[in-house]
Amino acid sequence: ATTADTFRPALHYAARNTWLNDPNGLIFHDGVYHLYYQNNPLDNVWGNMSWGHATSPDLITWTEHPVAISCDEDEDIFSGSIVFDRDNTSGFGTDSAPPLVAVYTSAFKPGSAHHGVQAQSLAYSRDGGYTWTKHSANPVLNRGSAEFRDPKVIRYTGNTGSYWVMVAVEATDFQVVLYKSEDLKSWELLSTFGPANATGGVWECPDLFLLPVDGDPENLKWVLTVNLNPGGPNNGSAGQYFVGDFDGTTFTSATTVTDGLQDPARLGEYQWLDWGRDYYAAVSFSDAPSNRRLMIAWMNNWEYANQIPTSPWRSPMSLVREISLTTIEGEPRLAQQVAGDLTAWADPAATLRLETVDIVEGQHVLDGAAGSVQRIQVTILQGTADEFGLVVRGGETQGTRIGIRPAEGRIFVDRRHSGQRDFHESFASIDSAPIRTLDGSYQLTIYVDRCSVEVFAQGGQVTLTELIFPSATSTDVSLYAIGGAATAKDLRVTGYA
Numbered sequence: 001a002t003t004a005d006t007f008r009p010a011l012h013y014a015a016r017n018t019w020l021n022d023p024n025g026l027i028f029h030d031g032v033y034h035l036y037y038q039n040n041p042l043d044n045v046w047g048n049m050s051w052g053h054a055t056s057p058d059l060i061t062w063t064e065h066p067v068a069i070s071c072d073e074d075e076d077i078f079s080g081s082i083v084f085d086r087d088n089t090s091g092f093g094t095d096s097a098p099p100l101v102a103v104y105t106s107a108f109k110p111g112s113a114h115h116g117v118q119a120q121s122l123a124y125s126r127d128g129g130y131t132w133t134k135h136s137a138n139p140v141l142n143r144g145s146a147e148f149r150d151p152k153v154i155r156y157t158g159n160t161g162s163y164w165v166m167v168a169v170e171a172t173d174f175q176v177v178l179y180k181s182e183d184l185k186s187w188e189l190l191s192t193f194g195p196a197n198a199t200g201g202v203w204e205c206p207d208l209f210l211l212p213v214d215g216d217p218e219n220l221k222w223v224l225t226v227n228l229n230p231g232g233p234n235n236g237s238a239g240q241y242f243v244g245d246f247d248g249t250t251f252t253s254a255t256t257v258t259d260g261l262q263d264p265a266r267l268g269e270y271q272w273l274d275w276g277r278d279y280y281a282a283v284s285f286s287d288a289p290s291n292r293r294l295m296i297a298w299m300n301n302w303e304y305a306n307q308i309p310t311s312p313w314r315s316p317m318s319l320v321r322e323i324s325l326t327t328i329e330g331e332p333r334l335a336q337q338v339a340g341d342l343t344a345w346a347d348p349a350a351t352l353r354l355e356t357v358d359i360v361e362g363q364h365v366l367d368g369a370a371g372s373v374q375r376i377q378v379t380i381l382q383g384t385a386d387e388f389g390l391v392v393r394g395g396e397t398q399g400t401r402i403g404i405r406p407a408e409g410r411i412f413v414d415r416r417h418s419g420q421r422d423f424h425e426s427f428a429s430i431d432s433a434p435i436r437t438l439d440g441s442y443q444l445t446i447y448v449d450r451c452s453v454e455v456f457a458q459g460g461q462v463t464l465t466e467l468i469f470p471s472a473t474s475t476d477v478s479l480y481a482i483g484g485a486a487t488a489k490d491l492r493v494t495g496y497a
């Protein structure tokens with residue numbers, strides 16, 4: 001890596017030379033994971049929105065391909081999804097060679113016939129997702145709205161039949177709109193959802209999927225996710241979710257709150273995909289093997305996205321996560337873990353295992369734990385300390401603190417001293433999430449990469465994802481305690497090469 005490129009992630013996807021934002025068109029097809037994304041093919045700031053493209057066999061290593069769907073003089077290609085049209089309902093393929101169909105938002109430009117409108121359009125691929133042709137009768141769904149975008153299409157089969165369902169947003173109405181289609185070309189309104197829960201920013205990039213609760217195939221729940229910007233629990237962009245039911249027409253949720261709208265004090269009561277500042281536009285893959293629900297997000301925040309100090313590229317994606325529903329305090333809630341298997345990249349020379357470490361008051365560098373690309377797994381028993389945790393990517397004056405304050409029931413990431421931070425006034429921050437424990441123990445799995453930390457706490461019940469820009473030489477890992485002692489158990493550091 002060149003000096004300018006010290007932040008290029010090892011385990012995360014970033015485009016070679018260009019800008020990216022939202023993941024789009026996620027699908028597993030013919031044995032390959034396809035990741036399309038909002039891309040500026042000409043620069044490393046937002047603009048010229050087109051769909052970039054990368055593929056992976058394993059959700060860890062990605063190969064960049066030529067731009068899949070390009071903007072033109074009439075339209076920018078905003079976010080959307082891809083379905084495998086197995087039965088060739090669209091007629092874009094043949095019965096023996098069914099097509100992939102992309103459903104994207106046309107953001108019409110000045111001078112085009114639909115200027116000022118965002119509407120949904122189609123493109124199809126007959127070669128497994130590598131080349132795309134825009135449908136000649138676009139857009140296929142136009143409400144005359146300036147803020148109607150981000151269609152996610154799924155195949156629904158239930159009592160009401162089998163058909164395509166689209167969730168999209170009326171962004172400034174804080175509303176998810178649901179449509180139905182037989183052929184992906186003509187769409188009929190089913191229902192709307194929202195405003196509800198967090199509405200401090202526009203609603204974007206929704207998703208809708210079915211998951212078993214605690215792995216029980218007899219107990220299935222629908223999950224509706226919707227990203228919003230700003231208005232997240234720690235400022236700026238974030239994603240919230242609702243667990244409930246979808247009857248083929250309407251989504252309903254017991255966690256829907258409509259009387260707290262715009263009240264920042266209520267944000268902590270809502271369900272969040274991630275509590276960190278840099279996990280946005282999260283959506284899931286279609287057709288993932290073994291019914292896994294795999295999600296990826298843009299690892300950035302619109303507050304400072306165009307200013308982060310990386311080049312020639314700008315913005316990484318998060319790691320891909322497998323999400324599941326698990327019962328927490330009697331309620332089904334999402335839990336997350338990293339989906340890809342990193343075993344093959346583990347560097348035995350950068351691996352450390354310690355059964356028990358007493359953390360006395362102070363900050364203690366761990367011998368043999370240094371690294372800039374690593375996974376740290378540990379269980380910390382709370383003891384007498386008021387605060388305890390780890391510092392990663394540490395150096396003489398740098399470090400990113402991942403701490404727990406048990407009396408407050410909070411876990412936080414403090415990146416005020418994490419490295420470069422002056423590129424935007426709101427970047428340096430302490431961002432926290434509620435954390436619960438039944439027995440005073442806190443289990444953490446932390447993924448560190450060249451410009452990020454992703455914290456999975458208590459079996460992935462709480463996650464915090466944050467960008468950091470440390471010096472390449474800041475590689476120390478420390479344990480610390482304040483106001484007393486704590487104990488680290490089963491500490492494992494795995495470095496990746």
Ligand code: FRU
Pocket residue numbers: 021022038049078079105149150204205281
């Ligand atoms: C979310 C978003 C989407 C839109 C895309 C444009 O980050 O604003 O709503 O489709 O980015 O790049």
